[in-house]
Amino acid sequence: MAPSLLLRLPSSAPATSIAHFQQTNMAKPRKFSTQIRCIGWDPEGVLGPAQGGHIARLEFKRRLEKDADARDDFERQVRQEKERRRTVREARAVPDTVAELVEYFLDTEARELEFEIARLRPRLNEEFFSHIQLELGKLRFAVSKTQDMEDRQIELEALLKALQEGTEAYDKLQADLVTAKNSLAKILTSKDVKTTLLELVEKNELNRSLLTLLDENIANAFRANQKEAAEYMSKLRGAVLKYITV
Numbered sequence: 424m425a426p427s428l429l430l431r432l433p434s435s436a437p438a439t440s441i442a443h444f445q446q447t448n449m450a451k452p453r454k455f456s457t458q459i460r461c462i463g464w465d466p467e468g469v470l471g472p473a474q475g476g477h478i479a480r481l482e483f484k485r486r487l488e489k490d491a492d493a494r495d496d497f498e499r500q501v502r503q504e505k506e507r508r509r510t511v512r513e514a515r516a517v518p519d520t521v522a523e524l525v526e527y528f529l530d531t532e533a534r535e536l537e538f539e540i541a542r543l544r545p546r547l548n549e550e551f552f553s554h555i556q557l558e559l560g561k562l563r564f565a566v567s568k569t570q571d572m573e574d575r576q577i578e579l580e581a582l583l584k585a586l587q588e589g590t591e592a593y594d595k596l597q598a599d600l601v602t603a604k605n606s607l608a609k610i611l612t613s614k615d616v617k618t619t620l621l622e623l624v625e626k627n628e629l630n631r632s633l634l635t636l637l638d639e640n641i642a643n644a645f646r647a648n649q650k651e652a653a654e655y656m657s658k659l660r661g662a663v664l665k666y667i668t669v
Contacts, residue, residue, distance in 0.1 A: 508535065517543065523556045528582055540589040547590050555583050599632035606633050607640075610659060617662075619625050633663055 644653035
């Protein structure tokens with residue numbers, strides 16, 4: 424006979440202990456997951472749902488303020504530079520002779536060259552350019568050259584090229600402005616703007632100078648509180664820009 428296993432309890436153990444032991448439920452222990460929750464006490468829903476991104480918004484605000492300060496500094500520097508250039512222009516005396524005028528342009532800053540060409544365009548004539556070319560010829564064919572002579576030749580060659588290209592661009596701009604003024608007059612007095620624009624396109628009389636002229640007239644109209652005229656010319660500008668783009 425197989426041996427039997429007997430569970431012996433003390434005689435003094437109460438009956439309830441036996442009943443409790445027999446009714447014990449050997450169920451598997453429950454698994455609980457720990458979650459971190461952000462709880463905000465707002466039973467009335469006044470504050471609305473919680474929103475994140477506070478650090479990013481603060482950083483954006485700081486950067487915006489920093490950019491605004493940088494923009495103000497930049498604009499102040501631009502104004503100061505314009506004032507400096509204006510002061511330098513007014514302090515310079517335009518010479519009378521051709522030879523002195525050559526030296527005048529050699530002493531002109533590159534950024535001021537366009538302004539000086541526009542101001543002194545009538546004096547940049549055949550006599551002026553012939554004077555530079557004559558001196559260049561002497562320097563190029565000199566028997567013995569010094570370093571100063573070579574430097575002078577390089578400077579004159581650069582100046583001659585810059586002035587020739589600058590006067591050519593200036594003359595073209597002036598011609599375009601004349602065309603632009605005539606074109607604008609035709610458009611403003613036209614009873615059929617679209618037809619007039621098409622005619623100007625065929626004649627190649629719509630250009631960037633016309634847009635510049637319109638911008639000036641629009642700005643002047645706004646300054647004079649002529650809103651209707653400014654709005655009308657703004658519409659014309661849009662139409663002109665469309666045909667130029669195409």
